[in-house]
Amino acid sequence: MTRWGLLAACALIAAPTTAKAPERPAPKLIVAISVDQFSADLFDEYRPTFTGGLKRIAGGTAFRNGFQAHAATETCPGHSTILTGSFPARTGIIANDWTDQRVARSDKTVYCAEDERVPGSSSSAYTVSPVHLRVETLGEYLTAQRAGSRSVAVAGKDRAAVMMSGHKVDQRWYWDGKKYSTDQQGKAPPKAVTAINNAVAAMIAAPALPLTPPPGCEAKSKVYAVEGGGKAVGNGRFARAAGDARAFRASPAFDGATLALAAGLIGEMGLGKGSQPDLIAIGASATDYVGHTFGTEGEEMCLQMASLDRDLGDFLSYLDAQKIDYAVVLTADHGGNDIPERQRERGIPTAARIDPNFTVTAIGKQIGQKFGLAGPVLWGGSVGDVWLDAAIAPAMRPKVLAAAVAIAKAHPQVAEVFTRSQIERTAVPTGSPVGWTPIQRVRASFDKERSGDFVVVLKPRITPIADTKTYVATHGSLWDYDRRVPILFWRPGMSATQRNDATETVDIMPTLAAMLGLKVDRKVIDGHCLTIEGVACPAD
Structure with a gap:
């Protein structure tokens, strides 16, 4: 089954054009999307090519200079800022993992979304948990202040789902390497989860043919030999051997599955159709895996951007067909840095891999x-x-x-x-x-x-990967190519507004809270409500 078959499995259908609306009450559904490793550089580069969902979402209030302002530009810290309104210094999520020599196990590495107190656990074989997140999320504010509201999270990574939804959530699902799983015990899985897991299992079991690139992507097809492992990248088209779940994860089909599951849960749970507003947080993780595996500037990333644009377009069309009054925010947990071999050719002579002896x-x-x-x-x-x-x-x-x-x-680096x-x-x-x-x-x-x-x-453009047998590129620095991300707000009927002023991902939560009419103590967050169409920010 193709990724388009997965979307069809959740009855994604086209919808008529939505007319521009006058002033309206708060939306009945907030859709918060994080595209992992979707840097502002990628957004700027590919924006002229978007024709689907990314074009539509960028047609609202588009902040092209959003920032994950902190230094630790990794998945867990970045996701912890988006719906908490707080920097990692307040969320407590300083990295994807850290060392704690006090833990009662031989493995002193602690994974950001685990509970290391579980007997027999390790940082790589862990029990998923939000125990390390020190603050509340938007979903927790919503369900506490609006009886009947629901909070749901779906992501390609457990840490993305956990950090965007927090300690109390109605449904939370994430890819565990083989299927979409949950840390919530004692609940029967929704039918949508079973359907998508069955469809994805069938997809992985069958070989995948290479994708056909659009003309713009063919122009990026050039092979680069990567230092440190003999790997070559630059012209991959995501052909996949039968049973290769890891290759599925680093392909456009992965986001198609995650969005299909999100659509299925929206339909099955009736999100956006109750008397109170609901929230669904979606972590689209494939861009990150593609960036790590192939770099950010080759044919592979071009195909990923085109596929994500189409998948998001189908997803939004499904919401339209459901006649849900919804609003979307789309951002990223961090940016990314391309392979130094290609960067040097593009005029960045200082780009290099870290000294393996350091x-x-x-x-x-x-x-x-x-x-x-x-x-x-x-x-x-x-x-x-x-x-x-x-x-x-x-x-x-x-x-x-x-x-x-x-x-x-x-050290010179x-x-x-x-x-x-x-x-x-x-x-x-x-x-x-x-x-x-x-x-x-x-x-x-x-x-x-x-x-x-x-x-x-x-130093800038030093890639901290010497052994490239698995990953060839990464992020995590405090330089702006890793900090700068788009922040896009869109709602049907919203006027198109291009914003070049700098803003931060911690501003998303208080802005959405104002949109929903929720009370948030400004003293317990770092972000500020943004002035965008349809949002009345409270006085500080």
Whole structure:
């Protein structure tokens, strides 16, 4: 079954053009969509080619300079900002995972969406949980203040679904590598989940033929040999061997399945048709997997953008046919950085892969030999948060920290190294994210309980992947190619407004809360309500 068959399985049909409407009450359904790794650069590049759902959504109020303003531009922190209105410094979600040497298991890595207290668990074999999210989401505000409202989340990643829906949710479904699963126990799965899981299983079991690229994508077809693994990318068309679930995940068909499941749940649950408004959060994850596997500027990403545009168009047509009064916001959890091999050809001579010898293990070993220390000395990665080993004596810790910082700073690929004390002395930044300094960006990601003893920042366009056998490109830096994302608000009948001013993903939640007439204490969030058509922002 093709991805179009999945959409048909949920009865997605075309709908008549919606006439422009006068002033209206709050919508009955909020559709919050996060397209994983959908950078503002991708949005700007492909916007002229969009003819489907992305064109329609961009035809409302389009902020092309939205920001995931913090430094830790990863999936979990990014998703934690979208519907909470708060930076990772407040949500507590500092990264996809972090080190906690206090946990009662040999694996000291903690995954952002797990409950590490579960016996026998590890950061890779875990129980999905929102326990680490320290704040409430829009869905939790909605269901607490509007009796009868429902909150639903569907995503290609568990962390996307969890961070956008929070602790209390009516339905939450995410791809677990084989099927769409839930962390909610004791509930019979909706019929839509069973139908989509059966359809996807059949799709994966059969081989997939290569996609036929439109002319614009053919122009991007060029093979690049990637350093560090012998892999070649640039002209892939998503042909897939039978049974290859990993290749399915890194293909346009993945978003088609997720959107089909979202449509099925909307129909089965009657979302948007009750007396009170409902919310569905959707995490479209394929763009991220395509970006990691092939880079952001090849034929593969071109095909992904075209397919996502069509799938979103079918999804919106389904909502139209259901005669639901709905509003859409679309954004991303972070941006992305293309493969350095292609970037150098495109005029970025400094683009490079990280030195494979620059590792936390190597630095720790060097320091251990200098001071006669056993054990790992350092925990974490060579980029981002790094922790000193808890076994190091208090009197020795300043010496170890100074030595580690000096070694990291001396590396030619390192831009900055900030210690915990430097970060703690920095105020959480406010105002336009464009002018934030590197340490201010790091501060917006800093949590006193979870963050490292120091943070390593690579220079722009240094890709922290040396071994490219699996992934060839990534994100996660504090530079604007990873921070800048589109923020698009659309509702049928909304006037087209292009906004070039900088805004932030933390502004989405208070804006939607105002649209719904919900009360949110401004003191417990970081975002501000945006002035857009149809939204009356409350006075601060």
